[in-house]
Amino acid sequence: MTVEELPLTEMDDESIRAFLSNQKMGVLGLPTGDVPYLLPMSYGFDDESTLYFTFVGGPDSRKRGLIERTERARFLSFSAQSPFNWESVLVTGTVEAIPGEEWGDVAPVLEAAWRPDVIEAAMETEEVTVYRFEADEWTGYKHTGLPPGFESA
Incomplete structure (x- = not known):
């Protein structure tokens, strides 16, 4: 079976938004000179087209x-x-820091973001920056098929 023959379903915009609203983790890829720098990140989503990340650490x-x-x-x-039940969404867009005086505007989205305890603790003593990731394109796929031998007749 080739990739083109896989029983994949392309997700529409509504399905992608629902997926991003229900997930709280992903991997942020930032360009470098040779290979991308990949970061596991928790995020908040505004249910439209914007993800929000909280970075902890110094300049x-x-x-x-x-x-x-x-x-x-x-x-x-x-x-x-x-292996027979998965979904993924790839988002491409621009990222910008949000000035501290605007954090209150996105507080409900940020409060809904899941964060590991270690990040929560570090936020009390380390420098924090909030970033807005504005999606300008996205694609999503899901596979909800059955394992081989379980297909319906």
Whole structure:
């Protein structure tokens, strides 16, 4: 079976929005000189087209330096229950820091974001920056087929 023959379903915009609203983790890809810098990230989603990330760490962090120089980035969120039941969404867009005085405007979205305890604890003592990732294109696919031998007759 070739990739073209796989029983994949392309997700429409509504399905992609629903997926991003229900997921809270993904991988942010930032360009570098040779290979992308990949970061596991929790995020908040505004149910329209914008993801929000909270970065913890000082101005000398590699991720902060890369994101500040990035014009376009990619973000991948996925869910895989089994080899026969999975979904993924790839988002491409622009990233910009949100000024501290605007954080209140996105507080409900940020409060809904899942964060590991270690990040929550670090936010109390480290420098925090919030970034807006504005999607300008996205694609999503899902596979909800049955394992071989279980197809209906």
